[in-house]
Amino acid sequence: MRMDKKIRMKARKVEFFYGTTQILHGIDLDIFENNVTAIIGPSGCGKSTFIRLLNRMHELVPSARLKGEITLDGKSITSADVDPVEIRRKVGMVFQKPNPFPKSIFENVAYGLEVNGVKDRHFIEDRVVSSLKKAALWQEVEKRLHDSALSLSGGQQQRLCIARCLAIEPEVILFDEPCASLDPISTHKVEELILELKKDYTIVIVTHNMQQAARVSDHTGFFYMGKLVEFGRTEDMFTRPREKRTEDYITGRFG
């Protein structure tokens, strides 16, 4: 059993509301270090909402309200006195649709460093190169670093977004359906990348694609109607789920 891995993030009794609508009910979940944790579930089950709590992106919606606690390395990230900007430096995020800024490839990767006050050009250049290399994009963009990021293909754009995220050296990376808009080859590259990245980072991925969850993750959580129905090792989840609703979902009997 690999259950003795260190827990990086913990959600405890998390309840989440938009206005008066309750979206999440009593979520308890552990995220293990250097593991890929997949969150699956039908549309509207709250999985994307949940992942956005992990770096407080939920606060962009004004009526959002959170109860319970989420911790990173034992320290609360959800209490009112914690600066969300600080959390987002430690917990990066890659979105469903590739969203490079309409700037050059170089500027995109350098962006996170610049807004965080890094001025040293040499340092920035080195970090841009190493991030692009880690994101397996370097060879493709080496000679066109100053071209617009929007000239890249969808799959390249997504890897650029990953590189951009790596540049600020987060500890945890959240992927919100990162392959939803990619073709199978680009999807494959992103999946390979995720498996590579988990050596250095702790990863959480929300996905609609169960095969993807099965391929890349070590742990899987199944969300249904705002509740965490089942959480366990991925191999167990996909061969012998404990809960009937998990079984029904992953065998395609609903959802």
Add this chain to the structure above:
Amino acid sequence: MGRHFREELEQLNSDILKMDALVEESVAKAITALRDRDPKAAQAVIDNDTRVDEMELVIDERCLDLIARYQPMASDLRFITTGMRLNGELERIADIAVDIAERVIFMAGEPLLKPLVDIPRLTAVAQKMVKMAIDAFIARDSAIAKQVLRLDPEADSLRDAIHKELVEEYMIKDPSTTPRAVQLLLIARFLERVCDHATYIAEDVIYMVNAEVVKHHPERL
């Protein structure tokens, strides 16, 4: 996954049942041929085996096809992998029926060494175990499957009794009976093998239904 996939799983299920029908028929005919010492009936069993072989290939292909196209998970995955294993076990049981039929043909020219007492008892156990294992599969019932596993020691002790009698009462006392005794010895061994395959089927069914591995872990029963 939708209705289509369910229909294909249903098709796989009925194919496995057809395969089982063919195999149980082979076993029954081989046993009848043995009882009646009927080489013609035995030959029919041998001829029938090509149908079993063909069916085995059909089911194998269907299983691989389902896995490749639908990437099944959880109970569906366990059903299909169990289907593949069952398919193999059933095919081997049919092969054993052929082995028995071959012995029947071999022994047809000579008088029977002794009246058969324990062998019919062993055939009854073997047939019962196969039937129960398949019933467990049909009913998705691990309790029935566990009963199959409990029958296996009985098969083993019957075979041991047959061995002991043939060796001690015939082969040692009168070495000239050895060629005929060996035939019966082989048949006993074959029948016991049928029982073994029935237990494998039962173990697979338990995995399919409960998702627990009892194979090589008798303590989990």
Add this chain to the structure above:
Amino acid sequence: MKIKVKRIKEILGFGVLHVCMLCVLMILAVIVYDIVSKGSGVISWDFLTKPPVDGMTKGGIFPAILGTFFVTLMTAVLAVPLGMGCAIYLNEYARDDGLTRFIRLSIRNLSGVPSIVFGLFGVALFVDACHFGTSILSAGATLGLMTLPLTITASEEALKTVPRSYREGALALGATKWQAIRYNVLPLAIPGILTGMILGLSRAAGETAPILFTGAAFFLPDVPNSILSQFMALPYHLYIMSTQHHNIALVRPIAYGTALVLIVLVFLMNLVAVIIRYRLRKKGNAHG
């Protein structure tokens, strides 16, 4: 048979629409033709660079051109930051609650207030209460207030066209909200905001009522020398020349000349807005 009927109906429909469009074009053409034909005669270098003389029966309209330029500039200085600030607040920071909805409603209502009411309000607030007197500052501030609803709405629309994903992407990289707005949202929204601003200013440049009591002068021989000076302005000058002059018939050509200069000015400003918008759209397509 049926198809033929359908075709005829289609042609008829198009015909009606064409006629409507032609009517509008005709009206515009008549106005432009009237002004150009009657006004172009007086346009000369002197007309554009000399002050009026002889009881405004001769000479040019230079102080009015300059006055309009200054007051528009004053309007821009006041309305652009205020409008942008409001729009950024409303679109980026404000919670979607009762207060915000009330603010939006107020802005919409403000755009329906007649310009003469703004003029009176300007007198009360800027001229009297703030002691700015009748001046470029008072008039600019009044025009600024009047154009605010337009500039705020246009700026908000421009901000809305920037995809949410850019904001999210920036925030997820540890940018503060202001950094996200400053580096990701504004650069993309600026052309749209500018377009809205220019359209607002071009409207302000042509207004008479709000400056009537707040700073526009009947006649000044000299150009204004501070923001607290009174000024001449093209629309007001035109109003005087057409209705208030002691010899209207005599100065009619000057009135037409003034009108021509004013519409050319407004057209030019609108043209700039159109060019900016066109370039923005082209860029937008390249990105899409």
